[in-house]
Amino acid sequence: SRGVGVASNLLSDDLSEDFVKKIRAENEDARRRHTAKDSAGRALSLEAARANKADIDWSAWQPTPPAMPGVHVLDDYSLAELRDRIDWTPFFRAWELIGTYPAILEDDIVGETATALFSDAERMLDQIIDEKWLSARGVFGLFPANSDGAESIEIYADEDRTEVVSHFHTIRQQMKREGGAKKTRANFALADFVAPAESGVRDYIGAFAVTAGIGIDEHVARFEADNDDYNAILLKALADRLAEAFAERLHERVRNEFWGYAPDERLGNTDLIKEAYQGIRPAPGYPACPDHTEKEGLFSLLSATDKVGIELTESFAMLPTAAVSGFYIAHPDARFFGTGKIAKDQVEDYARRKGMDLATAERWLAPVLGYER
Structure with missing residues (x-):
């Protein structure tokens, strides 16, 4: 046997x-x-999933035109300002210390270790800022935009809305839905939250790329030359946290000032970390937008490499690694979600929209394919 x-x-x-x-x-x-x-x-067919898209009454939506349209650079942004916006919980998680800041500092099991680590982090942050180890740079753009009524968002050169300068191609959920309010049981795509061109509503979209890792290589190399892996890792972790804080702070300023669709918003750091505000900033490579190749169009739109020195690798990772990029969508119903597994009919449609062959699209969408290649 x-x-x-x-x-x-x-x-x-x-x-x-x-x-x-x-x-x-x-x-x-x-x-x-x-x-x-x-x-x-x-899985639903793509046609059936589109029929169950987010149900938004566009006649009731009056988008706010950006106060500062176009592309803008923020050079040598204040690290002291960003320090106050750090979300420390993911920092501890990166060191495999599970708990929520600041409660983790009092935890019976990991509190002592977390407190020592936090003390080291604060000490290094002082050096980073006082001795200018790192600099933060960012670029953002605010543009007229409309969706095509399906899964793609067209980004226009100006308010004439005749020249399409870029697209943001999104993915629609295709899981079968049963019961529940349509607003939460729709088959979402991020494009659902930007007004379709046929609605006549003149909508907008934003894009950004930020880094807090300019200058990091020199200091990491110095620590590694001294076989000081702890401080090398600590510096990388802090640069990551500063980059995320930069993304959060810039989004706040976009909502309040640069776009200005929420000028009266008054939120503390806890609410900002919880994202308790109007609008979202989806990032390519994350559950609502799983294709990393969308960074290519985003970087081209912003000239991010030329303007702030962030580069894309062949696998669409960002260098410096302490970097964040994504889009801004302002509609109050906009929300995050996971696409779940998608069917071949959508992948074929996506490949056509992107100008990719099917095999290439399948390679980049491999984690969300709901069928065997």
């Missing part, structure tokens, strides 16, 4: 490790195939 062969393989020192790896690989392949088959059976 097969059981004899299995037992023999497990008992053999020479074969057991390879055999276990083989079985694990087979199990993972079976799991993936089952998931793909199950997802395919539960």
